[in-house]
Amino acid sequence: MSTLRGRVAGLPQWDRCAVMGVVNVTPDSFSDGGRWFDTGAAVKRGLDLATGGADLVDVGGESTRPGASRVDEDEELRRVIPVVRGLASEGVVVSVDTMRASVAEHAVSAGAVLVNDVSGGLADPAMVPVVAAAGVPFVVMHWRGFSADMNNRAVYGDVVAEVVAELRDRMDAVVAGGVDPERIVIDPGLGFAKQAEHDLTLLAHLSELHGLERPLLVAASRKRFLGRVLAGDEGSPPPARERDAATAAVSAIAAREGAWAVRVHEVRPTADAVRVARAVEGAV
Template sequence: MSTLRGLPEWGRCAVMGVVNVTPDSFSDGGRWFDTTAAVKRGLDLVADGADLVDVGGESTRPGASRVDEDEELRRVVPVVRGLAAEGVTVSVDTMRARVAEQAVEAGAVLVNDVSGGLADPAMIGVVATAGVPFVVMHWRGFSESMNSRAVYGDVVTEVIDELRARLDAVVDGGVDPECVVLDPGLGFAKEARHDLALVAHIRDFDALGRPLLVAASRKRFLGHVLAKDGTPPRARERDAATAAISAIAAHEGAWAVRVHEVRATADAVRVARAVGAAR
């Protein structure tokens, strides 16, 4: 497993728990909108086995509208500060440079940008100056329009090529290449068949030479797989399927998986590690 500056060495696929400080997340919108509730949720995720906690204040579900910057700051920074004060390894999920900067000042040790630095031109400079790990996701546009961009000839090759271009861009912008984590962007400008193909080819991303974050938790493609009579289960009923993807990702060498419910995935990555060690 790769080691990243400022982060612990877990010796296996890490588990990133999600705290959505939003009223409109596709998965659990509104449940952790209050700062106190969000901090407690993060601590509960750690108790369940999360290695780090990803705090976000803007929904990126398909069709979601953007929240304004001041509101995102109001949602995110107190939660980051509260969790960091408790010794939690915190990442911030944001597309805005100012939010990333203030979150790092509040104790975040990783920036997770679903736009890969495309949404805010200042993001790359902020991350480079902070010297923290940076998750660069495959992204083709904001939530309002991303479904229309799910057009691929060969999804695996195209996502790898587009991620390579973003990796080059962030490094050219001053980010230490050893700080970059890549994310194939499951569910972002992807149909179910695209997501499944990317999961099936996780090892192909080794060609990029950087750790990989796999964020499949509760996403639409799992609903598609589990649908009965054409009706997918609700997001919160996809946690067993999420743990299955976590086990696959860990077995295939992913650096981390990002999930809403941690316990089953924490077990899954540990089993994957034990099986790998027994080879």
């Protein structure tokens, strides 16, 4: 067990692993198939997540599922900004999930207080300067390339050592670009250029990611590797929406291993899981 949770400058400090709820404002999300594509539905979903136990809500307008193609900038802005503004106006702590600097900049202006970039600033050279100028926290995820061909990049000799080394290099570059190191969160990028065995190995070695000395975000919700685990050797993976109990199990593991936050689509099971993990931690 690790108790390293960390403090992210510019965000509230929670006494347990935080819960980040997900609102996908996309027609092609792997997890919920466009249920929240409409602005009004997306805002209501974010408010429901907050009521259900989300400490912050992550709004994204571009699917990053394996094989996904990119949307254009104007469309991403159209999807994301009204939802960010609507949630922030209701007092929700809002994160924006984007690889585009322009979307990040507009989202921060609309009330987002955290930028969650799955590329860690690699997809858009303007991202790091924008985040640095805005002075907001920044999630740096382990990333090897865009969704269209990322599965081809899932080649590792030692996945834990390589992810840690690549994240360290990326963190150094982000700090060199002007982002306050106290505002950096790291994310091992489960499911991004990784096969199921890589994801499971990373979860088994979360403690080694603490060597980077930054708060850790774990985003396992409904992902393919959970489907593989639940399917067993012969069965078919259950649909994404039937993986929430498995997601909550990972959330409890991550909380027990000192993660700062977990990112999930269905909040209530994970909110319960992290609170139980905190109670057990307090009883030791």
